[in-house]
Amino acid sequence: MALPEKYKSPYESTKVEGPVYDKELNSGFFTPENLVKAFPERYNADAWTTITPPPNANGRLHAGHALDVTLKDIIGRFKRMNNKRVLMLPGSDHAGFETQVVYEKKLEKEGRSRFGMDRDILYKEIYDFTIQNKDTVAGEVKRIGASYDWSRDTFTLDEKVVSGVQDTFIKMYNDGLVYRSKRDVNWCSKHQTSLSDVETTNKELVDTFYTFKIGEFLIGTSRPETKFGDKYIVVHPTDPRYSKYSHGDTFTAEWILGETTFTIIKDESIDMEFGTGAMTITPWHSSIDFDIAKKHNLEMVQVIDENGKLMEIAGELKGLRAITEGRKRTVELLEQKGLLVEKNEKYTHVVPVCYKCETPIEPQLKDQWFVKMAPLAEKALEASKKGEINFVTDQFRKTYEYWMSNPIDWNISRQIVWGIRIPAWFKNKGTENEEYYIGHENPGAEWVQDIDTFDTWFSSGQWPVATLGFVGGKDMEYYPTQLMETGRDLVFKWVPRMVIFGLYLTGEVPFKDIYLHGMALDEKGQKMSKSKGNVMSPIDLADEFGMDALRMSLIVGSTPGNDVSMSKDKIRAYKKFVNKLWNITRFVLENTEGVNLDVNLDNDKAKRIQEVKDAIAKHINEYQLHLGAEELYHYVWHEFADVVIEDVKKDLTDENKALLKYMLKEIVTMAHPFMPFVTEEIWGDIRSEGDVELLLVKEWK
RNA sequence: GCGCGAUUAGCUCAGUUGGUAGAGCAACUCAUUUACACUGAGAAGGUCGGGGGUUCAAGUCCCUCAUCGCGCACCA
Numbered sequence: 058m059a060l061p062e063k064y065k066s067p068y069e070s071t072k073v074e075g076p077v078y079d080k081e082l083n084s085g086f087f088t089p090e091n092l093v094k095a096f097p098e099r100y101n102a103d104a105w106t107t108i109t110p111p112p113n114a115n116g117r118l119h120a121g122h123a124l125d126v127t128l129k130d131i132i133g134r135f136k137r138m139n140n141k142r143v144l145m146l147p148g149s150d151h152a153g154f155e156t157q158v159v160y161e162k163k164l165e166k167e168g169r170s171r172f173g174m175d176r177d178i179l180y181k182e183i184y185d186f187t188i189q190n191k192d193t194v195a196g197e198v199k200r201i202g203a204s205y206d207w208s209r210d211t212f213t214l215d216e217k218v219v220s221g222v223q224d225t226f227i228k229m230y231n232d233g234l235v236y237r238s239k240r241d242v243n244w245c246s247k248h249q250t251s252l253s254d255v256e257t258t259n260k261e262l263v264d265t266f267y268t269f270k271i272g273e274f275l276i277g278t279s280r281p282e283t284k285f286g287d288k289y290i291v292v293h294p295t296d297p298r299y300s301k302y303s304h305g306d307t308f309t310a311e312w313i314l315g316e317t318t319f320t321i322i323k324d325e326s327i328d329m330e331f332g333t334g335a336m337t338i339t340p341w342h343s344s345i346d347f348d349i350a351k352k353h354n355l356e357m358v359q360v361i362d363e364n365g366k367l368m369e370i371a372g373e374l375k376g377l378r379a380i381t382e383g384r385k386r387t388v389e390l391l392e393q394k395g396l397l398v399e400k401n402e403k404y405t406h407v408v409p410v411c412y413k414c415e416t417p418i419e420p421q422l423k424d425q426w427f428v429k430m431a432p433l434a435e436k437a438l439e440a441s442k443k444g445e446i447n448f449v450t451d452q453f454r455k456t457y458e459y460w461m462s463n464p465i466d467w468n469i470s471r472q473i474v475w476g477i478r479i480p481a482w483f484k485n486k487g488t489e490n491e492e493y494y495i496g497h498e499n500p501g502a503e504w505v506q507d508i509d510t511f512d513t514w515f516s517s518g519q520w521p522v523a524t525l526g527f528v529g530g531k532d533m534e535y536y537p538t539q540l541m542e543t544g545r546d547l548v549f550k551w552v553p554r555m556v557i558f559g560l561y562l563t564g565e566v567p568f569k570d571i572y573l574h575g576m577a578l579d580e581k582g583q584k585m586s587k588s589k590g591n592v593m594s595p596i597d598l599a600d601e602f603g604m605d606a607l608r609m610s611l612i613v614g615s616t617p618g619n620d621v622s623m624s625k626d627k628i629r630a631y632k633k634f635v636n637k638l639w640n641i642t643r644f645v646l647e648n649t650e651g652v653n654l655d656v657n658l659d660n661d662k663a664k665r666i667q668e669v670k671d672a673i674a675k676h677i678n679e680y681q682l683h684l685g686a687e688e689l690y691h692y693v694w695h696e697f698a699d700v701v702i703e704d705v706k707k708d709l710t711d712e713n714k715a716l717l718k719y720m721l722k723e724i725v726t727m728a729h730p731f732m733p734f735v736t737e738e739i740w741g742d743i744r745s746e747g748d749v750e751l752l753l754v755k756e757w758k
Numbered sequence: 759g760c761g762c763g764a765u766u767a768g769c770u771c772a773g774u775u776g777g778u779a780g781a782g783c784a785a786c787u788c789a790u791u792u793a794c795a796c797u798g799a800g801a802a803g804g805u806c807g808g809g810g811g812u813u814c815a816a817g818u819c820c821c822u823c824a825u826c827g828c829g830c831a832c833c834a
Contacts, residue, residue, distance in 0.1 A: 067796060259830085266834095278834060291834090328833060336834040345834080407832070452762055456829075459761070463831095546829085575763095580770070582827085614771045614782075619763075620828090622770055626783050633796045644793030681774070687781070702793075 060646050061742055068639035068735060070603030077737045078199060081753050087206045089142040092754065099756065105141035106538040107133065108521045108568075109205060110547070111213065113152035116159065116190060118197040120577035120585060120623055121544060123595035124615075126201040127608045128574055128682065129542050134204055134730040135677045138757035144535050145204060146524050148211035149191045153476035153513035154256065158248065158413045160186055160475070172249070176474050176508070183475045184214075197596055202604055202733045204753065209532070211524045213516050214477070221527040222516045223480040223497060225562065226426075230495045234429050234561075235469075237481075237493065241344040242468050244421040245411035246365035250472040251423055253512055254465055255550045258412040266404035267388060268332070270396045271319060272310035277332040279404060280339075281391065282383040285370045286358030287312075287337035290319050291349060293327040296334050313390055314372055324349050342420050357422060365419055380417060423470075425509075426479060430464035430557075437461045437556040440566050446556065449572040449680045450618030453548045460549040469512045476510030483507065518554030521567035528562055541568040545575055545618055572680055573618055577611070580624035593623055601625075605732035606632035612686045612731065634690060635735050638728065641698055642739045645721045653745075654715035662701055666692075666720050670727045674757065677730065686731055693724055718743065726755055 063069075085091040092100040107129055112122055129145060137143040160183045161171055171179055191212065198205070211218065229235040242251035268277045274290050292299040304323040309316055319337075326349060327334060340350035340357040350357055361379045362368050369375055374390075377383040391397050409418040438461035440446055441454060448454040470479065482504040484492045493507075494500045516523070521541075525532040537559070543551065552571060559567030578584060579591040586592065598607050602625075609631035615621035656663070669692045676685035697720065705713045721743060725736040729752050740752040749755050 064793090067794085259832095276834080280834085331833055338834080343834080455761065459830080549830090576828090582770080610782095616772075619771095624770065624783080627770070629796085630782050636796045637794070640794035640796090642793090647793065676774090679774075683772070684774080687772070691781080698794085699798080703798095706793085 059650075060643065064639065064643040064646060064742075068603070068636045070605065070635070070734065071600065073738045074200070074202075074599070074604055074734045077734045078202065081204065081733075081737065081751060082199075082207070084751055084753065086137075086751065086754050087145070087204050088208050089144045089206065092137070092142055096754065099140045100142045103141050104144060104535055105133070105136040105540075106144040106146070106535040107540040107542065108146050108524050108538055109148065109203075110543040110551070111148040111150035111211075111517065111520065112194050112198070113150050113155055116194075118194060118201075118595055120593045120595055120598075122198070123201055123598075123607060124574055124577050124611045124621060125542070125544065126198055126203050127611050128572070129540075130201070130203050130733070131608075131612065131682055131730040132540065132542070132677060132680070134733060134753070135674070135757070137204070137753065138726070138729070138755060139674075140756065143204075144206055144209075146209050146211070146535075147195070147198065147203065147205040147207060148520070148524060149194060149213070150513065150517055151187060151213045151475065153510060154248070154250065154252070154413070154471060154473060155513070156183060156187060157473045157475040161248070171474070180474050200596060200599060200604060202608070204733070209524070213513075213520075213523075217526070218516065218523045219477050220497070221523055222477055222511065222519055224527070225519060225558065226511070226515075227480060227495055227497075229428065229561070234433065236427055236429060237424060238427055239422055239424045240427070240468075241341075241347040241420040242423045242425055243409065243418045244363065244423070245414065245416055246363060246419055247414045247416040248411060248473075249363060251421075251425060251468055251470060252411060252418070253468055253514070255514070256412055256512075257409040257418050258415075259407045260410045260415060260417075261405060261407050263403060263405050266401040267391075267397065268399040268401075269391055270398050271312060271337070272308055274335045275333040275398060276335060276337050278337075279406060280380075280384070281387040282367065282371075282379045283339040283342050283360050284337065284387065285313055285367075285372075285374075286341070286360050287339060288317060288319055289322050289338050289350075289355055290335055291322045291324050291327055291338055292335045293329045294323040294325060296327070296329050298334060311394060311396065313387065313394075320355075322349070322353055322355070324352070341422050344420055347420075347422070359422065361419055361421075363421065365416075379419070425468050425470035426481070426507075428467040428469055428515075430466050433557045433561060434461045434464035434553070436560050437553055440556060440560065445566045446568075447570045449570050450545070450574075452618055453545060453571075453573050456548050457553060460553055467512070469515045470507075470509040471512055472509055474510065476513065477516055479507045479509050479511060481507040514550060514554050517551060519558045519562070521555055521559055522562050533563075536563065536567065537565045538568045540570045540572060542572040542574065545573040548573055570680070575615070575618055575620035578620050578622050580622055580626075582620070582622050598625075598628060602628045602632040603635055603734070605635045605735050609634065609686060609690075609731055612682050613690065614687075615683050617680060634694065635732060637694055637698060638724070638732075638735060638739070641693070641702065641724075642721065642743065644702060645717050646742065648709060649714045649718045652711055652714040652718065654711055656715045656719040657712065658719075660716070662716060662720065665696070666723050669696075670723060670757075673727050689728055689731060693728070697724065722748075725752060726757060729753075729755075 109129060133143050133145045164171060226235060243257050244251055264279045266277060266279050267281055268275055302321045306321040307318055309318050338346035338349055340347045341359045342361060360368060360370055365379055367374050367377050367379050367383045374383055374386050377386060410416060438458055441458055480497050482494045482500055484504050521538060525536050555567050595607060606628050610628040611621060669688060673685040673688050705717055725739050729736040737752045
């Protein structure tokens with residue numbers, strides 16, 4: 058066979074990648090059952106499964122996804138070549154709140170708003186938007202080379218997932234692990250929904266800290282505007298300064314709106330060291346205050362409405378935006394009355410804000426569904442302590458265990474349309490005779506379904522079970538899976554929830570190994586963000602340098618759990634490497650035409666390449682992909698190209714030619730997990746009769 | 759405040775049971791059409807953040823300090 062024309066010019070990734078992926082995909086070997094069918098002797102034993110974290114179906118892929126997919130795909134391809142019945146299961150997440158926020162921005166641009174829109178119409182619009190993006194995202198994941206089983210592609214809003222997730226809710230309710238309660242929740246006044254603790258973030262603010270006088274008490278606060286309803290003074294039971302008061306004593310004093318009766322409450326949660334050791338409480342708008350109020354059975358009054366505005370109770374200040382104008386006017390009122398004692402304008406504190414819009418969280422008392430976390434977290438903690446979970450990146454075990462040791466009941470109700478409906482039905486909702494019923498079906502004409510949807514993590518937490526068909530499902534033979542590889546930012550958002558649901562539904566931890574990768578940063582080590590303009594699209598980079606080069610650049614020099622800096626220089630370096638391999642192939646093809654000798658493997662060169670392959674295998678098995686990739690790079694370039702070829706060149710005997718060809722086959726074999734496209738392409742030109750058609754399923758050995 | 763990570767060549771980073779420092783990029787000197795210029799050969803470049811300890815031996819283990827980054831919790 059003459060040298061194929063394509064080798065006479067440098068490697069052109071754009072011509073190769075699409076067809077190679079199609080060839081692999083169409084072979085059906087991304088589906089494990091087909092491996093068994095084609096090679097029963099190799100694939101009838103162990104399965105190796107990873108459930109891939111579903112990218113949000115609301116935009117394009119970013120560099121972090123490329124790292125995510127590459128890591129998994131390298132391991133998966135390696136395991137497949139090592140005769141594991143590999144199942145890498147892809148999917149997409151409707152990403153409830155996230156997507157709704159994205160869609161709201163789109164609506165805003167169009168001069169529309171979700172408020173007042175018909176629920177079904179809004180849902181349908183977001184659904185169409187998501188489905189469209191979902192396909193774009195899947196297409197981009199494929200470009201990275203993901204050898205995922207797309208026949209099992211799952212969407213969190215697939216009917217079977219939805220009903221399974223609802224089943225779990227019903228089961229948990231029946232087991233006493235879900236309850237309805239009126240409690241302080243994190244309320245975002247912009248997005249008009251409650252949020253879980255992981256959906257808020259902290260923002261440092263420099264505010265003014267005020268000290269006011271109530272009778273003889275000095276009360277410090279950074280939130281005067283919440284003080285309209287305050288009528289309790291809380292002190293520590295053993296505080297000598299207030300020993301003359303007993304719990305329950307009352308007194309009257311001048312306050313914002315006039316003479317007010319205050320009651321003394323003694324509670325141990327007070328820090329005597331802070332300020333004057335006395336505070337007033339606002340139970341409706343502070344969960345700490347709420348806890349105190351609940352304990353002592355105190356009145357709770359709403360001061361700020363769902364839009365963040367002062368309510369009737371604020372008198373003439375009604376309707377003002379609480380934290381801005383409301384605060385200013387409240388202070389003025391108190392100052393006029395001579396009750397303002399001190400202003401510290403440089404008070405630095407941290408306030409929780411909505412992680413999407415940074416609107417300060419205004420706690421509100423709301424009736425919501427909660428998951429009782431303590432019993433679930435206890436088991437998830439135990440699983441880690443007992444070593445049932447192997448953290449490849451062990452530094453995250455502590456974070457995980459800390460989280461599981463300090464569980465907070467989880468609010469799973471969201472006041473948004475985009476999500477899975479909660480299977481709860483109400484009669485006489487909002488009245489004193491309110492009743493609810495938990496179940497899939499509407500129990501009667503006078504009942505209406507809860508309009509809230511589940512927190513997205515309630516469904517994605519069940520992902521490993523959901524994708525495999527839930528308990529009794531046809532794919533549950535793949536459960537528990539081998540690997541969960543995801544971003545380190547999900548160490549407490551997602552990972553513990555999967556463990557919790559996995560244990561709850563099946564009694565088994567859903568995965569054996571957890572590998573948490575770092576974030577993909579720009580070349581200066583900064584986070585990529587649209588506002589900084591330093592976002593690198595993996596697709597654009599692949600168009601410029603080739604996906605194999607991008608994959609290599611993401612792996613080399615990137616250690617598990619640590620962030621990786623991306624730079625075009627680095628990717629360019631591996632583009633050269635890919636081309637080097639291309640030229641090696643050209644040389645071998647040009648010089649080994651018609652040679653068909655058995656190779657004598659009893660020589661240093663053949664032994665050495667086996668040694669390298671074993672080393673790479675060891676590194677991959679230990680999840681040290683960066684070491685494997687580096688080993689590969691150095692062997693191919695600085696040993697095989699620089700030494701072996703130069704050496705053999707001088708003495709091109711038939712034996713040497715056969716050896717060269719053998720070695721190149723070994724090289725593409727061990728390079729394939731890292732660089733699937735170029736290696737698969739080369740394989741098509743160097744494989745002999747009797748070799749498998751696709752490198753994808755070549756035995757590693 | 760608590761936790762985690764980082765600090766190694768100009769830049770970005772490797773360095774897996776402790777055994778006299780490595781890569782890519784950049785810069786330098788040669789080679790000049792070679793399978794490959796998306797090249798080859800060579801040289802240069804670091805008291806491994808500071809201090810202390812363990813050890814025959816420390817980039818590596820322990821303690822401590824400093825700086826940077828990330829996460830969590832917070833106090834009315």
